[in-house]
Amino acid sequence: MVVPRVWRERVARYRMVGKKCPACGKVYFPPRDVCPTCHRESYGKMEDVELSGRGKVYSYTVVYQNVLGYELQKPYIMAIVEMEEGPRVTGQIVDCRPEDVEIGMPVRAVFRRLGEEGKDGVIVYGYKFVPDL
């Protein structure tokens, strides 16, 4: 991930700030500039909304491949999490064994390292999820 992108997406990645359509009230994450339902009515009026970070596992998969940068974490869980506010968000589930994850399990967002641009590059931080005990 290049530096300008890391910088541009930091608020969304750090605090899960999405957008809410003022016309229909639907919440989008990642943020969108236009509501795909309300189009013109929403243009320029989409409001920032910080998600609570709480949600439920909608679906998941366990990755056993040696994905670059994730060698130390495999096997790891990638999930689609349905957030309290509605959006479905893709994210890693950590502090959880693959055999313990299940659909419908409550999770909450935590702040973790997502990766780094090599040993001398920028460190990318953002949300992952943990079981919400």
Add this chain to the structure above:
Amino acid sequence: MVGIVTYGSYIPKYRIRTEEIARVWGDNPERVKKGLRLISKSVPAPDEDTATIAVEAARNALRRRRIDPQEIGAIFVGSESHPYAVKPTATIVAEAIGATPFLTAADLEFACKAGTAGMQAVYGMVKAGMIKYGVAIGADTSQGAPGDALEYSASAGGTAFVIGKENVIAEINHTLSVTTDTPDFWRREGQMYPRHGGRFTGEPAYFYHVLTAARKMMEVMGTEPKDYRWAVFHQPNGKFPLAAAKRLGFTEEQVKKGLVTPYIGNTYSGSMVTGLSAVLDHAEPGDRILAVSFGSGAGSDAFDITVTDEMANYDRNAAPGVWDQIERGEFIDYALYVKFRKMLRMGGDPIA
């Protein structure tokens, strides 16, 4: 009244037992367990570092009291394991809790006491009327060289305090410091692991500074050990704080609640502050606390604190307490520990 408005701690989930480290290095685990009173220590996950720990600690503080992050005027993060050599951890924390852009932020380093140095800095700024709220965080993912005695204790964790004037749950009655140039422990630039002076770390370093700061505080405040319900001393191991308490005239009962190192190890900049956090998890209005940190190099910061009636209106349960987090640990073996701490030379890594 200036004091703690809210606080929160974060301890990584993973742990390694003293026996497991001793097994690898051929040490007698009973000597470590009895001699240093270390049972286990926390281990950060591969995707955790001082910044992630500091953010989680700060968020736990803000869960317990929902202050407006835009009213935070300063964030200081004390650590000896900042993820960047140049690029502040405090900026990452500020962004992650929504405190940017109108605040000052900086990283501090003073071995194990950088977190309390941050508390003093924001205490002063709040008292002077410069800022409404200041956040001081002590957090670390410390490392001891493999096979060194420090490997049994060097661990990960952190605690955040929000200092302010309104809705104070624990008033800081006074704070003072003792500082000298004492080379008991250091890490040179570019070196991966620290070095220490062995037994020299005890008497002229830890005990001189902790005992002098505690005695000076009691002299200034006109107090005696029996005036405090709780006492917290820096905990490089489980033995030193108990010895310090005994020499000062405190009972084991007064220090037990805040003695977390035997179970999670020495969280360095997070050590004394996490002990204080554990005490605040159980403290009641009117309780007086003496808290003394220690940082090698060397110095101690002492705090005389009184829990206020506001504690009764404060939602401690909105975030997990220190002992709750200690109990949820998951134990790993030395091989996984080596992987988690990134001590393996991977393909593509340089030879030396």
